[in-house]
Amino acid sequence: MKIERIRTYRLSCPLPEILGYAQGRFGSRQALLVQIVTTDGLSGWGEASGPAAMAQCAVNTFYAPKLIGKNPLQTELLWNSMWRASREWARRGPMLAAMSAIDIALWDLKGKAMGLPLCELLGGKTRDRIPCYATGCYFRDLPEADLIPTLIDEARGYVDAGFRAVKVQIGRNLPFDRALAHGLRAALPDTYLLANAHQAYDLPEAMLVGMALQENRFAMFEDPLSLDVPEAYRKLGGKLHIPIAAGRREQTRWGFQGLLDTGGVQMLMPDFAYCGGISEFMKIRAAVSTFGANLVPHVSGTMFSLASALHFLASDFRQPGRAEASVGLLEYEAPDANPLRDAMYKPTIPIEGGSALVPTTAGLGVELDFELLRIFTMEKQEVDAPG
Known part of the structure; x- marks a missing residue:
């Protein structure tokens, strides 16, 4: 062949x-x-x-x-x-x-x-379904006084659909970000909340926003700083106790090694469609494990990215591990923000009660229409x- x-x-x-x-x-x-x-x-x-x-x-x-x-x-x-x-x-x-x-x-x-399905090639399937977090709450062309309740209503809709975790967008400005964090926690007291700043802040701003996220029990602070200043991540991580995530726009094991060496990042987020593919992702995974850290795939593409991440999480072991093992969450972007993910496939990956079912057919388990x-x-x- x-x-x-x-x-x-x-x-x-x-x-x-x-x-x-x-x-x-x-x-x-x-x-x-x-x-x-x-x-x-x-x-x-x-x-x-x-x-x-x-x-x-x-x-x-x-x-x-x-x-x-x-x-x-x-x-x-x-x-x-x-x-x-x-x-x-x-x-x-x-x-x-x-x-x-x-x-x-x-x-x-x-x-x-x-x-064989991909998860078997990556080491063996350990679970049949993976809990998802809904990614959405993008900014709209609305006055900020109207935008915040709009985003809170959107997040509430994901929870009503069965998602127990929601990732929202921040990095607009400090008053807005603080108000959104407070509003979300008040509206969703038991939801696992995450925030993505898209490298928007300098170090003093990231400190202030990070403290607001901590106060409101957010579970992750993603990309608070530019990847070009890794030393700032170390300083930020030394001041905050909220887990800091980074790496969705980093590539190769050598790029991630730099983040690990500097410190401050607790969760690495390589993207299968950007970091070097499945082969390189698994090498990044090995490098991350030697630091006692964990990674969870970033997903923002089509069904092929989603399936790659799903198969990985179905075969992954968390560090350092325990008998009742935890599992990383699968990123699932709001359909209105990413129609290319769902529009062309037969069938799509089923989402039931906020969890994705792992395909059992060979390869990624995804076919195009x-x-x-x-x-x-x-x-x-x-x-x-x-x-």
Whole structure:
């Protein structure tokens, strides 16, 4: 079995309304899907996070020609071949996102070839369902006095739908963030609350917001500071007792090693579609475990990202561990904020009572509806053997 062709699909889908977060606003969602097809007729799917057009160019012009004719089951060999080919000038950014998409597709294909779901390839399934946290509460074009109750109502809707944990967006300004934290806790006294600041603060601001989150019993403070100032994370972590999370925009084991060495971050959040793919994610997991820390996947893409994270959590062991083991939460973004996740698949991953059911079919356990895929595809490209 050899790789015969590699296809890329650049997708776009408008949102029902303009949404915002600490670093900007968006009215549509984009994604890049990668399909690897073998001479035996099998295919595997992956996706890249970040600028889709740049990642598509990287796959088609740089990586795909190097992979045609190779054995797709040799995931480690192929990952290192791509890494060696690009590390002189492309050790970070969209090139690594392109590698991530290819690697996810190779693992999906490997599972299908072996007749095993991905979680079995990652070490063995330990649970059949994973509790989710709902990610949403994006900013809207409303006066702040109206926006806060709107976001609280949205969060309450997730709880009513069965989610016991909710992640909200902060980083707008200090008075707003404090008021939102207080309002959410008053409205949802028993809900597991998390907050994502999207690297919005400097250190003094992060201290003040972190204290407000602590006072309101938030369970996680994500990306309070820029990843370019890791020393500030150490200082922040020394002052706050709320767990600090970071890493959704970090890549490779070496990038995460820097966060671990500096200290201050208790929860690492690599994204399968950006950090280097499944192969690299597992190496990041090993590095994190040597520090007695834990990681939970960041998920903001399509069903392929969600499935990758779900299979990992179904086979993961928390550190340091105990008989009644805890389990990491699966990030599940609000459907209105991410229609590309649910619109093109048959079937989608079931969510029941706020938990995701782990697929039992081979590979990622996700299949596309090609008629719907065509609707969302802005550009499709294909690379195959020359001649």
